[in-house]
Amino acid sequence: MARAGERAQGLDRRSVMMGAVACCAVGNAAYAGPEDALPQKGDRLVIGDGAKAGQPVTLEGLPVGGELVEAVAVDAQGVKREGSRFAKIILVRVAPDEVAESQRAHAVDGVLALSAICTHQGCTISGWSHETKRLSCFCHHSEFLPAEGGRVAKGPARKRLPVLPLAKGEGGTLMVAGGFTAKPGPGPA
Ligand code: FES
Numbered sequence: 502m503a504r505a506g507e508r509a510q511g512l513d514r515r516s517v518m519m520g521a522v523a524c525c526a527v528g529n530a531a532y533a534g535p536e537d538a539l540p541q542k543g544d545r546l547v548i549g550d551g552a553k554a555g556q557p558v559t560l561e562g563l564p565v566g567g568e569l570v571e572a573v574a575v576d577a578q579g580v581k582r583e584g585s586r587f588a589k590i591i592l593v594r595v596a597p598d599e600v601a602e603s604q605r606a607h608a609v610d611g612v613l614a615l616s617a618i619c620t621h622q623g624c625t626i627s628g629w630s631h632e633t634k635r636l637s638c639f640c641h642h643s644e645f646l647p648a649e650g651g652r653v654a655k656g657p658a659r660k661r662l663p664v665l666p667l668a669k670g671e672g673g674t675l676m677v678a679g680g681f682t683a684k685p686g687p688g689p690a
Contacts, residue, residue, distance in 0.1 A: 537584035539685070540574035540665055544582065544677040546590070546614075549573045560673040563594045563612055569629035569636070571617065574677055586625075587685040589617035590665055592675075593629050593636070593647050601649045607666040607682075609675060613647040614665040616685035621658035623687050636662070650682070659690035 546558040549571035553562075558572050572590040574582045582588045597611040604613070617625050619638040626645070628637030635644040635654055643658035645651050651662030663685050668678035 534584070535576050535578070535580045536582055538582055539585070539588050539680060540582055540590065540677045541576070542677055542679050544574035544576055545670060546572045546592075546675045546677065547575055547581070549583075549589070557672075557674045558592065560610055560612065560669075560675070563592060565594050565596055565611060566631045567594060569593050569627065572614070572675075587616070587618055589625065590614050591617040591626060591629075591636070593631075595631070595634060595648050599634065599648050604648065604650050604664065607664050607678070609667045609669050612667060612675065614667050614675075614677075615645070615647050615651050616663040616665070616681055618685050618687075619643060619658060620653075620660035620662060620687055621656075626662070653690075660688050 548554050548556050548558055558570065563570060570592045572592050574588065574590065576582065592612060592614050594612045600608045600611060600613065619626050619640065621638065621641055621643050624638050624640035626636050626638045628639060634646060634648055636647055637644045638658070641657050642655065643653065644655040645662045646654050651664050653659060653661055663681035663683040665681050666678040668676045670676040
């Protein structure tokens with residue numbers, strides 16, 4: 502039978518181990534900072550890559566008929582939300598009357614923001630045709646309709662691309678008006 506001193510030592514060892522587990526769990530939870538969060542209401546948008554990376558996204562820089570632009574959300578403290586690839590945003594612009602009525606509240610003057618992550622197997626979407634108004638994924642050639650809420654125009658993807666609601670900021674800049682309309686990334690229809 503264990504003596505009182507040995508029992509006390511055993512309890513102490515268990516206490517230390519449980520304390521270590523609690524410490525690390527707390528540490529891991531605290532590690533997810535604002536840079537790891539998805540875009541949120543009130544964030545501003547900056548250009549995500551190329552020579553103008555970090556500059557504010559403006560309506561002037563997104564002409565109708567122009568190229569797809571990658572963007573990053575930045576919080577009020579200036580933290581870029583680029584810790585998770587699911588936070589990646591793509592912007593395209595169409596004529597305002599080409600935006601489906603159901604989507605007009607999410608668009609600004611024909612500018613539409615969507616998740617950049619293909620809902621088939623998670624590749625980054627980089628193709629945009631102003632003629633067909635379709636975004637395309639070069640991994641397996643899925644196509645999406647940004648002006649129709651990211652609806653799938655051509656598979657194998659089955660789930661629409663989540664939309665990021667936009668608002669107009671000062672000086673023609675673009676802001677985030679709310680979170681993605683669905684969880685970004687691959688998933689069932
Ligand atoms: S990952 Fe985009 S079509 Fe397959």
